[in-house]
Structures are given as C-alpha cells and as structure tokens.
Amino acid sequence: MSLPEDGTARILARLVRNLSLIAIAVLLGTVVAVSFAALGAFEREVRPALEREATVIGTVVANPFERALGLGIPFDALVGAEEYLDGVATSQPAVAYLVLTDLDGRILAASGPAAATFRTQREVSGVTEATLPVAAPGGRPQGWLLVGVSRAAVDGIVEDTRWDLLIVLLVGVMVAMELLRYALDRSVIGPLSMIDRMARRLAAGDCSVLADPGAADEAGRVALALNALLRRLADRCAQLEWLATEAAAVGARAAREAAALIAGLRERLRLREGGAVAEPAQPSASAARLPLFLFVVAEQLSTSFIPLFGRDLARHGPAFASPDLLAALPIATFVAAVALATPWGGTVTARRGPRAAVLIGGAVAGLGYLGAALAQDLPQFALARVFCGIGYAVLTIACQTQMAVAAQQGRLARTLGGFTGAVMTGAVCGTAIGAVIADRLGYAATFLASVALVVVVMGLALRAIPRGMTDPKAAGQGVVAGARAAFGNARFTALLLLAAIPAKVVLAGFIFYLAPIALRDAGLSQAAVGRNVMLYGLCMLPAIALGGWLTDRARIGGGLIWGAAVLNGAAMLAIPLLPEDVSLPIAIALTGVAQGLASAPMLAEVAAGAGGSTALLLSFLRLGERVGSVVGPFAAAWLLARSDVGSAVAVLGAATALAGLGYALAARGRRRQEAAA
C-alpha cells in the first residue's frame, strides 16, 4: 500500500525508514557480534592445532638427524642437511621454514619459503613455531630443530568462514527486511494511510464513504469512531432536513431560509443517499511482494542439489543414457514448463484476478514439490518438476500483475522494481538456506519444506490480496490472440527484442557461463569464483531501487534502458584494459548495476505504455526473457568454441551495446511519429 505524496506521507516514510534502520542496526550488531565470537573461538582452537602440527612435522623431520647421530656421525659433520630439509619443505606446503642449529643457536641448515627471513630476523610473522631437541637415541641434545608452520592455509579457511558468515548475515538481513516491509505495510502504513485518506475525505466534506476498521488496533478504533461520527452526522442531517420540512410549513420565508440552510449544508457535506458505504479494498503492492518472495525461496531451496538428485535417481533407473546426461532432464522439463506456461499464467491472471491466480499457481507448485519429495525414479521427478514449473509461471505472473495494478500513480517503476528485487532476494536466500537444509535433513525434507512454504504463500494470498481485479481488456482474449496483440505492439516488440532478451543473454552467457570460466582460468578458487558471481546480485539489488526511483522522479526510463545496455556492453568490452582478476569483477559488478537500473523501467514501460492487457504483456516479456536465458549459454559456448573467453565476452558486450543503441533509435523514431500525429 503506497502513500500519497504529501506531509503525512513524508512523516510515515521517515517512520518506516527509521524502523528499518533500527532493525538493520540491531540485526547487523547481533550477527557481527556472534560472528566475531565464533571466529575468536575458531582462533583459540586453531593455534594449539598448528603447534601440534609443527611438533609432529618436527618429530618426523628430526628422525634421520637422530639416526645419524646414533650411527656416530658428529653433529657438525652432518652431510646434506640443507638438501634434506629442502626436500621436506617442498613436500609440506604448510612449512614456512625448517632450521637446524647447534646448541648455541648457530644455523647449520635452513630451508623453506621463509628461511631467508628467518636467517636475518630470527622471527617471522604469521608463523607458529615448534622447537625440538636433536639428540642421538638416549643421548644428550646436540642441536635444535626449529619448525615454522605457516598460518596461511588456516588463514584461508578463516577467510572462507568469514565470507560464509557475511553471506549468512546478508541473507538474514534480506529476509528480515522482507518480513519487516510486509509487517510495516500491514500494521502501520496500511492503517495510517487509511486514516489519512479518511481525514482527507472528511476535510473535503465527503461523508459518503466509511473507513475499513480492519484490525482491532488504534487505527481500527479511530476508524470505528469516525464511522460512528459519520453515521451520527448523517442522522443529524436527516433530522435537520425533517425539521426544515416542518419549518417550511410555517411560512414561505421560513421555508426559503430552511432550504438555503440545507443547500449550504449539502454544499459543504457530501452525503450519500441511503447511508455511507464501505471503502473498496485497496490493492497493495506489498501484499504480492511477500508471497512472491516466499515462493521464490521455496523454489530455490532445491536449486543447489537438483542435478545431484536427478543423477542419483538416474543411476537407479534403466541405463539408456549416462546419468550425467539424464540429470539434466528435470532441469529441462522445469524450464520448458515455465516458458510454456507463462503466457497461460498471464491469461489466468487477467481472467480470474491475481488472487485466484496465486492460489492456482501455489496449488499446482505445491503438488509438484510434494511429488518431488516422493519421487522414486527420474520420470516421476521430471513430471513433478513440470508441475513446479507451471506453478512458478502462474504465480510469478500473478504477483507481478498485482504489483503493476496496485502501483500508484508516479510509483509504477519503483513498485515493479520491487518484483525483480523480491525474486533476486528470494533466490539468494532460498539457495543459501536450501543448501543447509539439504545438507542436514536430506533432499526429500527440503522439498517438503518447499510445500510448507507454498502453503504459507497461499495463506498470505488469501489474507492480503483482495478479490477481483480481473482485467476486462483480456477477459475474452486467448493466449494466441494475446500474442498477436503483444507482438503487434511495436513499442513492446522493440523493448523485448532490443533490451529484455539481450540483457538475459548477457546474464546467462556472461555472468553464469563465461565469467566463471575466465575467473577459474585467472587462478581463483571455486569459492572465490562464487563470490565474484554473487557481486552481480549484490550490485543489482540497490540499482533496481535506484532505477525505479529515477524512472518515477526524473522520467528518464527510456534513457535508462538503452543507457544501461551501452554501459553493460562497454564494461564487457573494457575487460582487456586491466588484468583479468581486476577487470572481470568490475565488469560483473557493472553488469549487475546496468541490469538493475534497466529492470524497473522495462517493466514500467510494459505496464504503462502497453495498449493491451498488462498481465498478458508481462507474461510475454517473461517468456522472451526465458528464451534469452536459454540462448545465452549456447551463444557463449558457440563463441568460445571459435575464439577465446576474452573475445567471446567482447562479442556479447558489443552486441548488447548495439541492441541498446538500436532501442534508442526506435524510441526516438516513435516519439517523432507521435509528435507528428
């Protein structure tokens, strides 16, 4: 539920902002404190372990020295000590230095990566040292063996743990923000704006509409009191009119005066014949946002293991193809189901309204997750995933349409940006949590968790999304007619072909395919590659909000769409200018920013400028995006087979930038035509 733009709204906006900031501060503080405590405990555990490791290495390394002394070789006549230490140091990556000294500390032999530092400074930072006496068996010590174990390996683990904690922290904050957004909307912004609307109507003398008392909170009580006031006012007016009729009987002058009085009253107060009626339900964008977020979480819970689960099932079934190949089947059926069901989802939403569509989509998807949990072989699992895909297509279109319909004047882009934001946030949270659930409880339990979440989604839809809101324009339109209408719309077609599809080709081809390969080639670990790819999402989320705000405020949506495409292309073309381990993360981040900036204006363009049904157009936009996502990796692989990673990225970048310029030209041409008309 959004607020009108005036003083009250500003006060409310400040309230919401402050509440959010406090919540984030408390959450961050707690998580940071817990994380530091955990890391501290880790350090305390690690130090003794390192010392033990150094001692164990030392014991093994000292053995031949002790044998030599036992065989009667004098300590100062030991031959090949340094070569021997070299050999050990090379085979033990944890060793920073191995040093053999006599009893006075004079160095006889030293080896290892930090040996030179040790020779000059006798102390090396980031190294845990153990000192062992070197003696013939049963004899007196004749020298010392110093073993320095590098903390680098452990520091790497600590570093990874730190990143994991950061990701958990981000997920925690994102989930909290979604819930907070919903709770604030339902319990603060909704009621307050209801009071605000009522106060405004009353101030304007409009007494024809009653407030919705909603919950039994302060706002509800105020609404009840105002409604009572309205009814009393109506009663008094009726009484006054009766008195006026009575007075009219006394004489003509009294009748005139009474009539003037009543007319004056009617001028100031707008009363409805037969009493005031309840305010119609207010469509709320956030009413669709939380269900959408939770549903995406439910879907993404299984993302991390679906290929593994598919392969496991394929191994138990008849071997008519390799399990690795068959593992792709459930993924393929899901993607195909989403793509094919998306236009149908648009039709269902248009005909029956978002609420019914969310319930239908939820029910179908819930059946799918239940089937996936119970699946015994690959065909069953693939079929279950078809249901999941249909449910996903219908539900996401329904939520998107609900948000488009509910978006208030001047906030369309920002509200629709919220759709992409909710999907992205849900994807990040769902994947992260799903991996943990699958790890602890197994695959079937994870699918059952998805079923539970879908039930919650349906409950929320029943409570929060108002009935009705069907789209009369699309009421009689089938999918084919809808497609004809959509693709006959030049504005929509240009947007789809020159902006939406290229963006998805870049996402799937560059971010998910070429960038990981290039980063891997640049020598990054798997975890580091994952973090770099995550940069895309992290940069995209704030850019979505910014893009929405700019579109609504500055009305530069069209410019944002093509400007972002050009920026994206330029970032990809500029990769060779810097070393790849620097330029690739920058290009990934800029791709996130560019696609985030363009996301809200694109949806707003479809929702606002479309002549046809919003639900249908949105569904074809999403269908086109799916096509782009499928084409992307293939295009990238095709380019990679003919050149190298750098050239493939450059070609994709150039194509995106050109498409963006093409979109700019098309928009300009259309504006000229409109001006001429």
Next chain:
Amino acid sequence: MMHRRPLLAAVALAAPGVARAQNRPRRILMLLFRGWEEACDGFRDYFAVRHRPVDLIVRNAQEDLTRVPDMVREAQAMQPDLVYLWGTTLAMAALGPWDAHDPARHLTGMPVVFNIVTDPVRNRVVRTRTEPGRPVTGTEYIAPVAVQLGAMASYRPFRRAAALYNPREGNSVVTLEEMHELLATRGAMLDRLPVPLVEGRPQAEAIPGLVARAREGGAEWLYIPPDTFLNEHRAALTAAALREGLPSFSASERFVAFADALAGLVSRYYSVGAFTAFKAEQILFGGVAPGAIPVETLSRFSYLVRMDTARRLHAYPPVSLLRIAEAV
C-alpha cells in the same frame, strides 16, 4: 605367490593318487660355482618353511669351468625334477645360449632355475625376461645399472669413477659396458681396469696396484661390479680402496656385508634365494611350465652403508640417505 591358492585348491579337488604324488619328495640337483652360501640358504629354507618335500643333491664346480661338462653329463643321467644353477658363469656354461643350444654339451629335457645371475638377456641365457624361450627361468639379483648410478650419486656426486674387473667374466664386462655408456650420456666417465691374466687366470696380486692407479686417475668412486673373482678377493680389494682413501660402491651384498666397501645397492642373497625357490615351487608343485615364468628381480633393494668405513674415510652418508639406508 599369487598363483598358489588356486593351484592348491585344484590339488585338493584332485584324485587321492594325485594327492599322494604331491607328497613325493622332488629331486633338485643344485649345481654351484663357488660352494654353498646365503642364496642357497634362502633357497633351501623356503621349501622347509612351506613344508614342500625336496631332496637337494649338491655339486660344486669350485670356480673351475672345466668341471662343468661332467656336471652336465651327471645331470642328464640322473634326470632330476629340477636343476638349480648358481651364478652367471656356470649358468652360461651349463645352458649355452638360448638360440645356439647344443644337446650334446648343454642341459636338455629338464626344467632349470638359475640364481645370482647378472643380465641373463645380454648373456643369452634367456630370450627375454617375460618369455625365456626355453624351459629355463630364474632370478636376477643386481639392481638396474641406472638405479645403481643414481644411488652412488645420491651418496656423493661424481664425475669420474673407476672399476676393476675380471675380463673372463661376461657379467662384469656387460655391466661395466652399460655403466660406461650411461655415464657418458651424463658427461661423466668410467675408467675400466681389467685385472691382468696369466695363463687365462686373473692375478690377485695386481689388485692393490690397480686401485692405486684408479685413485691417481682421479676417480671419486671405486665401483665394484658383480664379479666372482673380485668377490673372492673382496677383502684385499676393499682394504686397498680404504688405504687409497677411495670410497667403494658395490652391486652385490658381500663386499659391504663381509668386507670394507663403503656402500652398495644390493639384493640380499638370502632373499634372492628364497625368491628363486618360489619360482622352483611353481614348476615342481604348481605344474607351471618354466618357460611361462618370467625372470625377475626383487622389487626392493637394500642400500647398505658400512659406517666404520664411512668414519675412516670421513665420507658420511647424507641425511636424506639415512632415512632408507641400512647401516652395517
């Protein structure tokens, strides 16, 4: 060893007569070149430990090749279940080359195992190690020459080595030839010093002088090939090397274990004898044709270091070598 269990199972299933036949003692004629030593102990003990009944009939050539024809004739008359041949020289004399076999002079029609033989392929005792090409098999006891070179260099890197040898012993000649070629590829060299012959017999008195010559020639190692004559005079040879301050490295056990050589990469004679007995067991009790049994060395060698010599030469083994070396 791997073939044993299925074969025993087959035996257990066979008729009682066959089982009785399994208990009949097998007659093994052992033809030795310089008397009974540790390899023969290993051969005998293997059968004892495995409860395989064998009758060992021992004949000794006393290092005299002229006695070999009589020994061959006796074997032909006796027709034992197996003939055991000790040493390269004796094996070559009794068997002849695999591709020029003369039934009148060489052992014919009976399975043969050989023991303590150097490079049986170059010496033409068998065609190849995997397919002997005649009813003959056996074991080798010398580590490959390249491995021996590596072992010497890991103790003490060198550019020049010297070796004494009996020019009448093919195994020594062959080994030194190979070592010479290998060293040449590494930019190092080998001085080959044959022991002079008088009436065809090598002169032991010449040994100290030859060792001194090796030292003067700039040798950093004295390499001792698997040579029966040198083995007989091992005490004089290694003592001379010690006097000259020349580290000596041997391909066989006895120069280090029972003389003053500094080091050696060797097969223990006892273990080689037992390994040879394992092959004989396959023939005698497993019914495997000798021509189907490959000629092999033990897969592990012992790196022997005589610490007393090391002390006297002030040539201590490097620390990393001490992890694997056996001190004697």
